Amino acid sequence: MSEVVLKMHNIIKDFPGVRALNNVNFEARSGELLALMGENGAGKSTLMKVLSGVWPYPTYEGDIYIKGDRKRFANTKEAEDAGIAIIYQELNLIPGLTVAENIFLDRQFVDRFGKIDWQRTYSEAQKLLDDLGITDFKPTDMVQNITVGKQQMVEIAKALSINAEILVLDEPTSALTDKEVKDLFRIIRKLKNDNVCMCYISHKMEEIEQIADRVVVLRDGQTIGDVTPIGDITLDQIIVRMVGRDIKDMFPKKQMERGAASLEVKNLSVSNPDVPGTYKVKNASFTAYKGEILGISGLMGAGRTELVEGIFGAYPQQSTGEVLLNGVKLDIKSPKDAIDSGIALLTEDRKALGLFLNESISFNTTISSLETVSSKILGIINESKERQIVGEYVRQLGVKTPSIDTLIGTLSGGNQQKVVLGKWLNSKPEVFILDEPTRGIDIGAKVEIYKLLNYLVDQGVTVIMISSELPEILGMCDRILVLCDGVIVSDFERNKAKKETIMAYATGSAKGRAK
């Protein structure tokens, strides 16, 4: 049996008014991948910050043992020196520097005059890449010119360059394409052979099955159950540990009669401003009907977001084509035009494009439909009307918050998403487009959102949902469009769609447009 390199014992971490971690206990061994699972807000990030010295001793209680020695890190440098490297979801690379420079940032090889020894920097970097079996980029490549997946490899190489024995990966696949995920897993397997201990934070069950050796679940700041070998536990059992209850019906799909054509898109193209002459979306045509949920599937970068944002008027200069609603041609030149025509778009990137983090729930709910709570001409806001409307949405959508004046930045992902939903519902859309509506939110909130989609369809709203998660697309959508390289390559009815066929079209290995 391999050696226990990391042991967290009775870790407790308090924030004012909240106990974020409450007796966390687990150990991880060399050469294994320990999956650390838990819903948003379960305390995973806080735990990693304790481990990496972001929260130094004694701001937490309990003990951390590295190879049997009790460690009390005063800062991140000490944790690094103890062999701990963390690769965060948001990568910490400098885009304007080369791969090699990023790997050896602040630890460059210099001669005695302080001049950087480039020869050595590049050759050492190349050695690290060779070790990892990476051949598709070079140490001299600019970081900004390589894909996110490759950037992640750079982070891993950087971690290895400081001889990390404990590597923490925080949702590493959230921005990767399938191929990149395969490459990452190949490297992870290699690192296991090299006896690196890895802690892997993820929501994605399929991944855990593939590469984890053991799994530990965190819920409400506590470890639930023991560290369990992956062979001894089912995915359902993991979910029960994560959620604390059985989710009986993950996809509560309600079948409905297809109604009239609602949104028609004809030959929509969105050009790529970075590479003139190329397109992010090319000649996309489809129709969405009342009474159905239309799913849009495809790999990261296939042009899904650009397609719906193009419809929404986010790129007036770059897009061509026609959009019709109920048979009437729309002239959409800005998101405002789209909203005025009755289209709503819940954006994929909630923090960057959907929320005003420093503002209240109330502010965020009414911002795209201020007309509903203010006088017509002068635009004077009727506070009591606003409070009443917002309060109603908060209640209906089940947003967990002490008050509607609470800053939205302090809510969990699921609750934030519910507020964004409320914001768009208040604009009374006829067509509601949701781009990855369940990304980064916990299972309970996901199911609530699915139920809301059912309700909306029932109310006659045309719903279009983009998702990277195939089970979700297959579970909730009546019809599924698949995009590959900016082109709609197929169009499935729900009962005819299979995971494998969708993937085949999404990856471009199956051609043509199935009907």
Add this chain to the structure above:
Amino acid sequence: MTDESNSASLTQPGASLGGGGSTGKENHILSFIKDNATLIALFALVIAFSFADDAFFTARNLSNLSRQVTIIGIIAVGMTMVILIAGIDLSVGSVVGLSAVVCTLLLQAGLSVWVAIPLTLLIVGGGIGLWNGYWVAKFNIPPFIITLGMLTIARGLALTLSGGSAIPVTDSVFPIFGGAYIPPMASGVVLGVFVILSVFSVFRQVQQNRQYGIAVNKRELITNALVLIGGFALAFYVFTGYRGIPMPVAIFAFIAFAGVYILNNTRFGRRLYALGGNEDAARLSGINVFKTKMTVYTTISVLAALSGILLASRLNGASPNLGIMFELDAIAAVVIGGTSLAGGSGRVGGTVIGALLIGVLNNGMSLLGVVTFYQLIIKGLIIILAVWFDVIQKRK
């Protein structure tokens, strides 16, 4: 008069939009100081200067002080909006000079004040504002650059039009706007009306909060009441004690109130906070970013032009060099008042306090005979201190 504008802003419903809320059970005094640091600093300065020089705390001096504050104050109200949307306008000082020159030239040409003033506001204020706004909003060029360019262009225009020399005014009505006073009796009545309105608005706010189930923060309420009472008492003392409310102060008070109201209670105000907080999200939420930016840049230019006219009116003439460095004082007032240069958070109430603070400093130091060179150094240090305090407070 200026004192009510800040006290009233503290009691506005949306005061929590940008200000730091109370932190509950932690040290009450400490959090009180944190929440009201600028106000306390202002209070301390007034007391210090009052002890240091007998001439400071007199109705006459404070009346003059309030009038001195108005020119920068009016611009600072507009600057609060610009900085709120994460912009900046460096051209306001030059706009002051240009509008003073244009207005006096129009009067010299024989136009009546009732034509000359609106025309100046329209041509200088509106024209330059639309120009600045168009470049910023249409082409996304950093406002720093566009307005820096306008800083020299407008100054150059002022010098060209005036031929580089001062322009006297002979019109008999024109000096009223910047120099006249509302008689003490009338001033007393006006202040009285404001006292009643303020009490009513505080009362209504408390009632509304009860109705919405928001806990009424007693500490905040008492603070506001004290500031309100103190402010009005001071205003009565100053304005009924010395010739009444100066016209420009009345105009400034009106603009400040309007600014507070617009930011807190209108769609337009909401959009400014949204735009400054997250421009991409604002656009995707259906906010017309172009129109909003154009409006903001036009508003500040018109306010700067108004300041120029009031200044020319007070001086009974214009010089092309009027308003040099005013942009820095206006920005300082906004920043001292707690508005974030990063956009998305700030209040006009804070800006008014900031403008008063700068005004008190200038006035007090001049009375004490502090050499102008030192005054500049001290002012600079205060600005740095204020921002530093703001930054460490936000980091917590």
